[in-house]
Amino acid sequence: MRHYPTILSQEIRALLFSPITYITSVLFLLVMGLDFTAILDYYSKGAHENPPAVYFFESFWIPVFFMVPALTMKSFAEERRMGTLETLLTTPVSTAEVVLGKFSAAYLFYLLLWGSTLIFHYILHVYARDARYLDMGQLIGGYLFIAVSGLLFVSVGVLASALTRSYEVAAILSFTLLFGLIFGLRFLGQASAMNAEILQPLKPTVELLQIFHHVDDFTHGVVDTRQVFFYVTGTVLALIFSVLGVEFKILKS
Amino acid sequence: MSRVRIPDCMAEIPDITIEVSHLKKSYGSLHAVNDLSFSVKRGEIIGLLGPNGAGKSTTMRILTGYLPATSGSVRICGLPVASQSQETKRFIGYMPENNPLPEDMRVSEYLWFRGRLKEMPRAKLRSRIDEVLELCDIKRNRHRIIGRLSKGNKQRVGIAEAILAEPAIIIMDEPTIGLDPHQILIVRDLIASLRGRMSVIISSHILPEIEATCDRVLIINSGRIVAQGSPSELRQEIFGHASYRIEFAGDAGALAHHLSTIEPTLKIVAVSEPATDGFQVATLMTDSTSDLGEKLLQGLPIQGYRIRSLGRTQPSLEDVFLAATRRSWDARLPDKKPGQGDDRAPLPKA
Numbered sequence: 001m002r003h004y005p006t007i008l009s010q011e012i013r014a015l016l017f018s019p020i021t022y023i024t025s026v027l028f029l030l031v032m033g034l035d036f037t038a039i040l041d042y043y044s045k046g047a048h049e050n051p052p053a054v055y056f057f058e059s060f061w062i063p064v065f066f067m068v069p070a071l072t073m074k075s076f077a078e079e080r081r082m083g084t085l086e087t088l089l090t091t092p093v094s095t096a097e098v099v100l101g102k103f104s105a106a107y108l109f110y111l112l113l114w115g116s117t118l119i120f121h122y123i124l125h126v127y128a129r130d131a132r133y134l135d136m137g138q139l140i141g142g143y144l145f146i147a148v149s150g151l152l153f154v155s156v157g158v159l160a161s162a163l164t165r166s167y168e169v170a171a172i173l174s175f176t177l178l179f180g181l182i183f184g185l186r187f188l189g190q191a192s193a194m195n196a197e198i199l200q201p202l203k204p205t206v207e208l209l210q211i212f213h214h215v216d217d218f219t220h221g222v223v224d225t226r227q228v229f230f231y232v233t234g235t236v237l238a239l240i241f242s243v244l245g246v247e248f249k250i251l252k253s
Numbered sequence: 254m255s256r257v258r259i260p261d262c263m264a265e266i267p268d269i270t271i272e273v274s275h276l277k278k279s280y281g282s283l284h285a286v287n288d289l290s291f292s293v294k295r296g297e298i299i300g301l302l303g304p305n306g307a308g309k310s311t312t313m314r315i316l317t318g319y320l321p322a323t324s325g326s327v328r329i330c331g332l333p334v335a336s337q338s339q340e341t342k343r344f345i346g347y348m349p350e351n352n353p354l355p356e357d358m359r360v361s362e363y364l365w366f367r368g369r370l371k372e373m374p375r376a377k378l379r380s381r382i383d384e385v386l387e388l389c390d391i392k393r394n395r396h397r398i399i400g401r402l403s404k405g406n407k408q409r410v411g412i413a414e415a416i417l418a419e420p421a422i423i424i425m426d427e428p429t430i431g432l433d434p435h436q437i438l439i440v441r442d443l444i445a446s447l448r449g450r451m452s453v454i455i456s457s458h459i460l461p462e463i464e465a466t467c468d469r470v471l472i473i474n475s476g477r478i479v480a481q482g483s484p485s486e487l488r489q490e491i492f493g494h495a496s497y498r499i500e501f502a503g504d505a506g507a508l509a510h511h512l513s514t515i516e517p518t519l520k521i522v523a524v525s526e527p528a529t530d531g532f533q534v535a536t537l538m539t540d541s542t543s544d545l546g547e548k549l550l551q552g553l554p555i556q557g558y559r560i561r562s563l564g565r566t567q568p569s570l571e572d573v574f575l576a577a578t579r580r581s582w583d584a585r586l587p588d589k590k591p592g593q594g595d596d597r598a599p600l601p602k603a
Contacts, residue, residue, distance in 0.1 A: 006369040017357050083353030087414075090317040090349075091370040092342045250320065 003093040007101030015071070015109055024070040028063050028113050035059050036120045051135050053121065054219045057142035058212070061182050063113075064153050068178060069171040071109055072157030075102040076246060077167040089250070099158065099242045107154045114146045137221050145218035149211065152231045153178060155238035162245040185209045266421045267331050270295050270344075270452040271316065276325035278311050278476075285311040287476035289325070295421070296449040300467035301456040304578055308476035309456040310350055313424050316454070317347045330421055343372070346415035346451075350426040352408055356400030360391060360410055363399060364417060371418040381417060389413040389443060405436035412443060416451070423453045429462055441466050460571045472577045480577040487573045489542065496522070496538045496566050499549065502531040503558035512537065515552040516545055532561055 015021045039055045042048075079085040088098060118139075125134040160174035161167070188194065189206045207213075214227045271293040278286040286308040293299050301309045314320040316327055318338035327334040329341035355363060361382060368378040386392045389409040394402060399410060408428065415423050428444070429437045437459075444466050447453050457463050463470055464484045472480040472487070480487055501508075505524055512519040518540040525534040539545060546563055553560055 002372070003370055006366065010366050014355075014357070082355070083349060083351060084355055086314075086319055086349045087347070087353060087367075088370070090319050090342060090345065090347045091367070092339050092372060093370055094339065253320075 001097060003091075003097045004101055004104075007093065007098055008104050011075070011102050011105030012108065014074075015105055018074070020070055020074070021109065024067055025113055025116075028067055029116065031062055032117050033120070035062065036117075036124075040124070051138060052124065053135065053138045053142055054216075056117075056120075057145060057215050057219050060146060060149070060215060061211075064178060064182070065175055067110065067113065068106075068153045068157040069160075069174045071106045072102075072154060072161050072174060073167040073171040074161070075106065075158055076161040076242075077164050077170040080165040080249065081167075085246075095243045095246050099162070099239055099246065103155055103158045103239060103242075106158065107150060110150045110154050111147060114143070114150070118143075138219050141218040141221050141223070142215075144223065145215055148218075148228055148231045149214065151235040152181075152238065155235040155242070156181065159238045159242045159245065162242040163249070165249075182211050186212060265330075266295055266344075268295050269293070270330055270422050271454070272326075272328040273312075273316070274326050276312070276315065276327060277323045278308070278315060278320070279323045284476050286315070286322070289473070289476065289478060291471055291478065291481065293422075293452045293454065295452055297469060298444065298448055298453040298455070298467050300463035300470045301454060301473060302458065302460070302463055302470055302574060303456075303473035304458060307473045307578075309473060310426050311476075312473070313347075313426050313454065313456060314349075316422075316424055317345055318342050319347075343418075344421045346418060346420040346423045348411045348415045348423075348425040348428060351430070352411035352428075354399045354407055354410060356398075358399055359396055360386075360399060360402070361395045363410065364414060367414050368417055373418055381419075385413040385417055388416070388446075390439070405432055405439075408432060408436070408440060409443075412440065416447065419451075421451060423447065423451050425453070425455045427457055428455055429457065429459065437462060460574055472574055474578045480573070484573075487577075495541070495545075496536060497545065497549065498562075498564045498566055499535050499537060499553075500532050500561040500563075501535065501553065501558045502527075502533070502561070503553075503556075505533055505535075507556075508535065508558075511553065511556045511558075515548050516541055519545070532559075 036052075036056060039052045042055075043052055076085065079088065089095065121134055121139060156177050157170075157174040160177060161170040164170050164173065185206065189210055193199070194203055194206065208226065209230065214224075217224055217227065269292050271291075273292065274290045276286055276289040277284065289308070289312060291299075301312065303309050311320065315322045316329070316334070318329075318334045318341055321335065330344045332341050332344075334341045358366070364382045364385070365378065368382065369375075373381065383392075386395050389412055391406055391409045391413060394406055394410075399407065402410065412425070412428065415425060425444075429440050432440065441462060444453060444455060448468070455463070455466070467484070469483055470481065470487060471478050480490065482490060505527070508524075509521050512521070516539055520538050522536040522538050524536075527533045544565065546565060549563060550560060
């Protein structure tokens, strides 16, 4: 792992120098800002059971769908298309180090962008002058969910990029995979076909994989280790598949 | 991860840096490399020559450990690439085909990044970057963005990167492709300056370039070595003769007889009609390897011939290449020249 810091700093540098990162950041802050304003607007119209942070974290999927593909699509697809993957992998680095370096850089940016939304809550706190609007427990839970689920989302993006040479394909592929992960499982859980006798054993499993339930649990202060385990193992699997994907594509080149 | 020492002292490098034996690489039914065997000595410059799709790039990629071989073995400085590719990669500086570089980095940043990947210590890397920039004559461009450089300068960045960690072996896939003649000359000098210190393998289908820089040439076609040796050996091996062009005035009929007294194997291949001034042009051929120019210039005037010009025409490497590849494309003949290596396809005879 001695090359990991070199690759990580190179990847962070690449993200900092890429216009896509800035476009994504602006879009992210714009979308989340509008979302937050809409939530506050909704609040001003009547009393609600949950504080605004709960609704805010429930819309986690909106930025995930464009942010993760944008941050990860270039990681392998671009290098493969340019041919620089060949020069990279003919130095004494292992594919695992490269995958991990690229993943970490994208994940750090993911966290950084989400971290910047902390200021929304701060502004709300300053202007509302009401402690009820800023429940630290919910914020910590919510951001913990963002950090843990981000592992899986970003690794899925890296996997999509590892499987193709065109970053457009990588972006669409990671969007599709993320959509399947977030909404596909939700539709599956609600589908009436799941009530069939033969599928009964699967039902509890599908119930456990509902990411929207995870958000709820986290923001209400329930940190279920089964959920954390799901995200961590999912991440490890996606990264292993990325390593295999990169090496398999070389074999076929 | 085990820490293996960086090959910075030449004493660690064995005399044979690359050993390839019975290397095969197939993609389904297509054999990109077919039973290739050769070895490279320390400090030798080898040219891989072959038409497009001959297996040059594939061979190089296998040497670097980027692609696995289907069968056969490759040893880099005594270590097998198949099982210890992390170690063998430390001995190699590689510049792939088309020299891929990150467009958005500055030259010095890129070299720094590559040096760190190649496990060079920071303190040494700083001075080494200055050194290679000087060597490749890109010091003026060190702070420029690679994407904005001219093609020739990009090529030099690629070469600077390949020699950065002072590897024992440098592999360059078509280093002069797309350069203008002046830049080709510079790159060629740069490669020649590595002679004796590093083993260099370059591939090309530009023949004069190979001829000018390489100690030894391997001509590859359809994944096989069809001929190998120094450029002059190859000429000798493929054609086995030299030819002369002579402009003379005198008795054309008796010329053949007079020539055989000078050198028994001299034959007249063609004689032109005499011009108005009486001079004729004759093409002579001989199996002799020594230069017969002086003998002809002295011997023929004694027999009453007047000579206006004499020239030795050598088959160019291009002829050798064409002859060798053409023959390997034709039905591979079963007869071999006696004394040839078994790993070679039959060569055309003179």
